[in-house]
Amino acid sequence: MGKKILTETNLVLPRNVDNGLNCANCHLKAGTVAGAAPWLGIWGVFPEYRARSGKLISLQERINDCFERSMNGKPLDFASPEMNNILAYMRWLSTGVPTGTSIAGRGFISINQKLKPDSESGASIYEEKCASCHGKKGEGSKTEKTYTFPPLWGPDSFNDGAGMARTYTAAAFVKHNMPLGQGETLTDQEAIDVAEYFTHQIRPVYSKKSLDWPNGDKPKDARY
Ligand code: HEC
Ligand code: HEC
Structure with missing residues (x-):
């Protein structure tokens, strides 16, 4: 169910999504592609300090950040079945990754930030x-x-x-x-x-x- 929510977010959670996207449009192949912000190993790295939030945030807060920004929508209640289904999927994906370890391919690849955009x-x-x-x-x-x-x-x-x-x-x-x-x-x-x-x-x-x-x-x- 967690995987379904993350790949068909729009259809499954219309009240929390206010645009045309699904989580997996950016987190490709249901969060399993290196360099496309994969969710493998994510279970064991949160809570984590985030400069944008200016504090240590939980995985639930990080997920809701993407609901409110990437999905232009509304956060999920931490106690909701939907949040827990998402967590269950991410935990399962993280099986075997030692707690506290960021896997190779986490986030996006690095890009030369000295280049000026045109x-x-x-x-x-x-x-x-x-x-x-x-x-x-x-x-x-x-x-x-x-x-x-x-x-x-x-x-x-x-x-x-x-x-x-x-x-x-x-x-x-x-x-x-x-x-x-x-x-x-x-x-x-x-x-x-x-x-x-x-x-x-x-x-x-x-x-x-x-x-x-x-x-x-x-x-x-x-x-x-
Ligand atoms: C428009 C693209 C986009 C969509 C759609 C999107 N995200 Fe994200 N997500 C990002 C970006 C960008 C990051 C930051 C990646 C980085 O820090 O390198 C991110 C980061 C994350 C992280 C933290 C990853 C890490 O390694 O720290 C989680 C968890 C996450 N998103 C969950 C979700 C969930 C759940 C949804 C759907 C509700 C979603 N995202 C939808 C773009 C998106
Ligand atoms: C062959 C079709 C195709 C081409 C060409 C293509 N994309 Fe995509 N793009 C997709 C699909 C499909 C997805 C969603 C992937 C998924 O859900 O698995 C996507 C996802 C994205 C996303 C994240 C989701 C969103 O809507 O914000 C961005 C950003 C993006 N593409 C940018 C680009 C850019 C920039 C180019 C040109 C350099 C490009 N794409 C060329 C098919 C394409």
């Missing part, structure tokens, strides 16, 4: 290498019930408080994983350019932004 070049890369699936206006493509190709901007996308709304975070995801099935074909510069372009299009606004990075150390690509 949005114009990003627009042409988008047109050439992304629009066929994600749409000319980043709107994705959907059947009656769900998106077959998820949107990259507009009302059904992640909000501006999401990690994916940051240029270098998005670039790292894109470089390793996109175009789908052709990961690692863009250079760092191309990934950064196209990420700058799509992250800065119109998208939902996260209302609690002013509470982020309470202790400073805000990354340079934060959107606020």
